[in-house]
Amino acid sequence: MFASSPCARLWTRFAPEPEKWAKGTWTIGANRVPFGPRAWQITFDATTPVELLRDVHTELLDLYHQDQLFEDATAPHEVYTPLLARGWSHSIKTDGTQTFHAPDGEGNVQHRYTAPTGSDPIWRAWAGYSREPLWQARFSSGAPTTLAAALTASLVSSEQLHRVVKDIPFFTRRHLYVASAAAQQLPSHSTPAQPPTAPVVGRTR
Structure with missing residues (x-):
């Protein structure tokens, strides 16, 4: 399943893989020119809670209407401040990453604050164990920080x-x-x- 913006610079796709644990992948991608090289992408396992997908796609539509897919003024601290306010803990490693841990130990958000290498994501969120997560979301270099903030705001939402x-x-x-x-x-x-x-x-x- 595939949907593209009228300008053909923004798209979202779902590729089902029912035989795998994650059941498939949601991918959001943006190109600076129609059908050109991908400028950034975000991927979600199909097992990601639907509310997180909804909230990120809602924010994505707002960015598109404001023409801010490639110029984002949101600071990284706006992504993790809501987590710290809800009692998440914080750890830093010398490899250039900092990780925020949910109080119950079931959720994590990782931020790479140094320049990424290769396919390393700038932001990564997951539930369960890091190596075998129940679900995970990965934001590549260049992905709007606003969308990562939408994800963490949804994570700590008190909505039933x-x-x-x-x-x-x-x-x-x-x-x-x-x-x-x-x-x-x-x-x-x-x-x-x-x-x-x-x-x-x-x-x-």
Whole structure:
């Protein structure tokens, strides 16, 4: 599945790979000229929470309308300040990277503050173990810092999420809390759903 902007300089693509753990890849790419060399890209595993994808794509559309795909004034600290404000810890290595760790140990965001080499990402976020993450997002050199900030803001959002329990890895379920589903008014043409017989599982990102 592929979508491109009218100017053909910005595109987003989903390549499914159901036989693999990550189930496929979402890729956002930008070219300075239509069909020219890729200026930057962002990739997400298909297992990335849909809310993170939504929030990054929403910010992406705003940047496109403002013609700021290649000139971004957002400072790096705007990416990780929300994390520190929510109690994330911080570690720095001499290899030019700093990593922010969620209080529950299940989430991480890494920033390469020195010039990257090869395919090293400027920003990387993942859940679970670094070598075998449940999902990960990677921002190449040149990717707007604003989009990385949109990702971290979404990560620490207190918006309630709704999931089917079978879709939640077993070892992360200890971080869940149970909340009653909020009543929703359905369109007149829809058949009303039966009220839930048990509480709905939810969590905050």
